[in-house]
Amino acid sequence: MTGTIVGQPLPRVDGRAKVTGAARYAADFNQDSQLHAVIVSATVGLGRVTAIDSARVEAMPGVVAVITHRNAPRLAYGAHKTYIDPAVGERLHVLQDDKVRFYGQPVAIVVADTLDHAERAAAALQVSYESEQPTVDPQDPRAEAIIPEAAAQPDARIPADTARGEADNALANAEVKVDETYDIARENHNPMEPHATVAAWSGDRLTLWSKSQFVVNEQAEIAAIFGIPAEHVQVNCPFIGGAFGTSLRTWPHVTLAALAARQVGRPVKLVLTRKQMFFTTGHRPRTLQRIGLGATREGKLTAVVHEGTGETSRYEQFLEALTAATGYMYSCPNVRTRYRLTPLDTGTPNHMRGPGEASGIFALECALDELSYALGMDPVELRRRNEPEIDEAEGKPFSSRSLLQCYDQAAEHFGWSRRDPKPRAMRDGRLLVGMGAASATYPAYHAPASALVRLRPDGTAEVEVAASDMGPGTYTSMTQVAAETLGLPMERVRFSLGRSDFPPAPSHGGSWTMASVGSAIRAACLAAQEEAAKLAVADQRSPVFGANVEDVEWAAGRLRRRGDQAPGQPYRDIVASAGRAIEADASAQRDPEVAHRYSMHAFGAVMVEVAIDPDVGTIRVRRAVGAYGIGRVVNPRLARSQCIGGMIGGIGMALMERTALDGRDGRPVNAHMADYLMPVNLDIPHLEAHFVDEVDPHVNPLGVKGLGEIALVGMAPAIANAVFHATGIRVRTLPIRIEDVLTS
Template sequence: MTTNIIGKPLARVDGRAKVTGSAQYAADFNQPGQAHAVIVGATIGLGRVSGIDAEEVLGMPGVIAVLTHLNAPRLAYLPHKAVIDPAVGERLHVLQDDLVHFQGQPVAVVIADTLDHADHGAARLNVRYIAEEPIVEPVGPGATTVIPAAGIQPDAWIRADTSRGDADVAVARAPVRIDAAYGIARENHNPMEPHATVAAWDGDRLTLWSKSQYVVNEQAEIAAVFGIPADDVQVICPFIGGAFGTSLRTWPHVTLAAMASREVARPVKLVLTRKQMFSLTGHRPRTHQRIVLGSTADGRLTGLVHEGMGETSRHEEFMEALTAASGLMYACPNLRTRYRLVQLDTGTPNHMRGPGEASGIFALECAMDELSYELGIDPIELRRLNEPVVDESSGKPFSSRSLMECYATAAERFGWSRRNPAPRSMRDGRLLIGMGTASASYPAYHAPASARVRLQADGTAEVEAAASDMGPGTYTSMTQVAAETLGLPPSQVRFRLGRSDYPPTPSHGGSWTMASVGSAIRAACIAVQQEAARRAIADRRSAFFDATPDALHWHEGRLRRHGDSSYGESYQDIVVRAGEAIEADASAQRDPEVAGRYSMHAFGAVFAEVAVDPDVGTIRVRRAVGAYGAGRIINPRLAASQCTGGMVGGIGMALMERTLLDKRDGRPVNAHMAEYLVPVNLDIGALEALFVEEHDPHVNPLGVKGLGEIALVGMAPAIANAVFHATGKRVRDLPIRIEDVLAA
């Protein structure tokens, strides 16, 4: 049995279940006697419901009930906020009044015996409104700009304003200056699996089979909404068909499914349509940013100003780390950041892969590229000249920082030395070829997590944690951590997740699952080993009876005495003698003293090559290479998959994804996959992810950093910089469209 399991490219342990169709997603958990619910969304962007004619619909075949604000039960909506909820404002109280806050907001739910009957009834329901004119554009008349209230608190994790030195004076006096504005369109997550919930009550107890990246929070949220004990709510979600942050929060459809089930006294399934997901489950907010860079003639930054604005709803203040990375990416004695929100009559935005950093670093890295051309300095050399010794935003040393190593590794692999730096100087036939690069960074987050390990009489170990797996390979990587810690082959470890009655874990987002849950699993494995050793010491039939714990150790799944190479006793030996499974729970969290001493981030360098057709303006990413310093890599195969997936998302952000709203009523006009463009196989060239060896004992016991976000973060600016190199035209708004480059 090998203990060298971490670091191996194991195939996914859940792969067979997914490719054979035996993996069950939320909408697959059909229940006996199940009814179907369909949401009716508001067709105005702001105003009130003045009347609902439900009698005709109630008389239609198969319709069981129509719930509106006129007859829906009054819900408790007790206070509850998780880390992923906006700190300021209040979540939507669904069907509790006649107010309409945004286009698509649920104003009714139709429940019927079949989905067809429910769809038909929802389409026929006549809802009358008193409409007002909504404000849905962040720039223009009526838009209200506010200082994010949470961002001015002393302990705010995102600050509204930061400064060091005097940035405005520094950039005004700088010999070389870049002053540019950048925009990013609203994006929607659009995972393959739509949001779905199957709800069933058994007396006062509720079971939800629901798509969720945070099952313990969904349990707590629904308990708060209905005013019932959290122990009376069970949330089950063993598989997620992609999410990218969209199912971090518990959205109103979950409440409606539970409400409908209780009202009709039978299980109810509610699945959102693709169109509804554009209104009801959040989005990456539109942002407008300004970057001002001042430097010496030889490329040393003297001043940096980063001003950013993001959209939010009127009922909640959604914040993201839009300007945070600017304070730590490069050495600069004078810096000022400013972050504001624009309140609009739309649904609340949500975290979307690389939230904040993906948008903010796009602006910063494009500005750095502009500065490199202004100075006539290679973009990599410019970044090397401004490599900081410490995190200048906090004064703390980095726990590890491999940005320059990432540039060296990726540049060599990419062939950056073959690049002619002059714009429009490289061609492949009639195609314009461009090469661009950009830095990436994302915090190495960690949150308290718990896990349970159970040793069975057949020699296997069962591991449980209320985590999620939306695709990165959580089942597999956690199996590897447990197998190596216990000294068992992976085939003898069964990892289970996705139930709220398992030991609690943080959300499956923010690139902290492996750091947090993996550390908890390691701790639980060590705890169960200690418990098994205690059982052996107390058992007169054991060769270790009456030994002292300090005299024993575990090696390759066997308990042995120090200095004794004999066979020892296996878990199975000890469990069989005990006559019952041996179980232990444990928790893990970052040492606050260590966390207070270091700045902890992952870093990366991304290179992209584009081909631009000068006649029709089409842009194709032919290849990209990313190198990442992300601590210890648990599974290189899964890690590479994570990173190339992030690169694909970055291609979408750079060239395709944009949700357009009708200015008259806030309706998403391209709320379907025909006109909301995402990359497909034919759009993807050669993508390669490389990992710089990095030993970081400070971030967590496993030494890991997250990979889910960082691979998307640097991709869009690398592409935008490549487009400039190819065409000589600087496009500062995403997505970059054909018409943006046709005049190049």
């Protein structure tokens, strides 16, 4: 697929709508006679509700209903799981019993005529508890790690244990070794747009305007919860104001909005507060990891041991690919990984940008940096000496692997050759300057997807997919794919998403939207062209009448006989002759034989410069360069924007973000923007993103790999490695704080 549209840095087609306020988000879809709902959250971390004084609140101004486990209907909660849900355990059954499983769990919902009345009433509701002491710290002596049930299954996607060779013996006998532990804090997503749902029933049919990265799953989930057919639920989500994974699952507030709307017989709007988003909408789990590396004095790896433990709730087992990349990143004959979970009295964690890989790569890349100093070797050179020829974990060739080219490009733009290898050797006046590097990787996922294309009499094309767009530019990139395939200008294509009644698409996460949905759109466009060609060759008024379909071709949106230099017949003429719009739908999925034959991943290299004040310990990232091998780049402008966003997320992970829980009750003590620190404009340095010219014909028909996740993955270890280079102090806990680098 070659042309002048795909590959161009075109501006966002939805940009004007976003900057003028025309774009409508979930909470913007107000309905006639709408009421407002506010959740009352548990103020204990474990126990049961013993009393709720609802009578006084029900008499307050504007209050329509107070719904608790005592008067809420018993919901069906039918079986429903997708790949986005934990395979083991059961989602929270909201307001179905008196049990409190974690701090902040919904225990009631107040519905009133205005938001102000609902908030006042919710604040006044008195709830009594019989409480117990929760366990919320994986290092608490009461916490016990377990083998994840799903990970212990044969051929598990995320296995509990893997091994090749004799890693422990090789590590014990290595000429040079590093064996350290790494601790990464719990993080919360905190997108700009809070979670919100507007629910309205019409008889036994439900319409939801809801913030969702997976509208077809939200449709199926809510249908299962209420015990109604999926086609009786319509989910709409045209725009998302950031998500980073927090809206992949259907959380309890969606159920509560629908339940309240049915109970009161009127539409209900429910918007979570910032504080409530720390309770029930997932988080990046805290992880504890051990990395052991053994090597020859020449820098060849002889042993890799990676043991990781992540937190989960007691009612579900959340898995992420914490140790997955270790097996294929570098060449080593002896590798062992182990993955465990620690059930805690918290809400279930969730996928957060770069899930699993971001945390696992941090430990691996920091340990590799430590090994480079033990060897007296340049960190980049160490990685070069251990570049594998194949994926040694699976014994497969890579569909493409450009890690070394990424390092070449990053080093050139960053000026890595100017780095003094000795820690504390580089200064800018009184400031300590450090340079660090790290690798990045993420699987090139692909999921089945479908799309519909409609050719209209005015010569335009409409494309519909039940995908989502949380900000990477899905509207624009998909329009580019359709315009390129159909041979139409961008302005002649209208792409629509965010409706559950459109052709199904996978979740908008995991860096597979472009590969999956883009491939489906391409297939649907080709199907629409084929349908139009069939109509044209059978139409006596068409210049291609009587030709075989195999003997005609499309060029610049016109149909002509193959090899003919005539302008050809445009879409609008074919559609006009047909007397109706021409529609075609199609699906796309990866060839299983190709998927079995190759190991498919994106790779990247990140280089960072930090400046540290030795007197007060302030750490500032001054510049960063990332180079990525992601196959074909559909829109370089959007791709660079994605990389910058990921890098900024990596700065937050490395230096700022940490959800602190009170050990007495599990309360997030910094559940607000004053104390949950995230990068702001003044924290953002000069960031560069570059792309290796990589051709991968195996991953999908478009030749694209995901980008949103990998852009975050390597940033935190590169920063941590730069901090060591600047100070000589190795910090193995994230986020790195001022007190970690202060010297006596």
